[in-house]
Amino acid sequence: RKEVEQDPGPFNVPEGATVAFNCTYSNSASQSFFWYRQDCRKEPKLLMSVYSSGNEDGRFTAQLNRASQYISLLIRDSKLSDSATYLCVVNIPTSGTYKYIFGTGTRLKVLA
Amino acid sequence: GAVVSQHPSRVICKSGTSVKIECRSLDFQATTMFWYRQFPKQSLMLMATSNEGSKATYEQGVEKDKFLINHASLTLSTLTVTSAHPEDSSFYICSGLGAYEQYFGPGTRLTVT
Numbered sequence: 001r002k003e004v005e006q007d008p009g010p011f012n013v014p015e016g017a018t019v020a021f022n023c024t025y026s027n028s029a030s031q032s033f034f035w036y037r038q039d040c041r042k043e044p045k046l047l048m049s050v051y052s053s054g055n056e057d058g059r060f061t062a063q064l065n066r067a068s069q070y071i072s073l074l075i076r077d078s079k080l081s082d083s084a085t086y087l088c089v090v091n092i093p094t095s096g097t098y099k100y101i102f103g104t105g106t107r108l109k110v111l112a
Numbered sequence: 113g114a115v116v117s118q119h120p121s122r123v124i125c126k127s128g129t130s131v132k133i134e135c136r137s138l139d140f141q142a143t144t145m146f147w148y149r150q151f152p153k154q155s156l157m158l159m160a161t162s163n164e165g166s167k168a169t170y171e172q173g174v175e176k177d178k179f180l181i182n183h184a185s186l187t188l189s190t191l192t193v194t195s196a197h198p199e200d201s202s203f204y205i206c207s208g209l210g211a212y213e214q215y216f217g218p219g220t221r222l223t224v225t
Contacts, residue, residue: 044216100207104154
């Protein structure tokens with residue numbers, strides 16, 4: 001099983017739609033979870049961290065389900081500018097420290 | 113947010129030559145830096161974790177003798193691709209680990225001809 005898995009998509013949705021992505025992780029000792037956004041040929045940018053209690057930032061809501069080992073990202077009222085690849089990142093303990101592993105990414109295309 | 117720079121941003125080299133990529137944290141000290149590689153239409157794959165003053169930890173399948181990492185100071189890590197081949201052509205991205213998150217460099221696009 002891969003350490004971090006995502007549905008690659010693409011998700012094609014109309015403007016204004018609500019879309020949700022899931023990301024599963026295999027290591028129950030993981031402590032930190034993030035969603036990043038990557039535009040074509042650019043470096044990834046942090047979208048939001050994911051906290052145990054769930055957190056919201058404007059149109060974006062992130063949730064963590066430790067029991068089932070997945071995190072989710074919900075985007076409400078999609079905009080054309082939301083079109084990008086969304087990557088989940090999970091930290092994995094290793095040799096007394098952590099490394100950060102990316103999921104495969106989910107492509108989102110918001111259509112006019 | 114914190115800034116990480118990479119140099120060069122783009123490099124084209126001939127097969128068999130070596131290429132060095134620099135990653136600098138400009139406004140914070142990064143004890144730990146990470147090197148990732150991204151092939152077209154794929155996600156970022158962790159190559160190695162670089163810790164200041166010690167040897168890098170390489171991921172399975174990444175040859176440490178081919179991808180030399182040096183993290184000699186708290187603000188600089190370098191990745192040298194030795195004897196580059198066309199299959200090494202990729203987008204290489206570094207990140208520095210700050211207090212709460214990773215800060216990514218803009219990436220280096222390597223093309224080996």
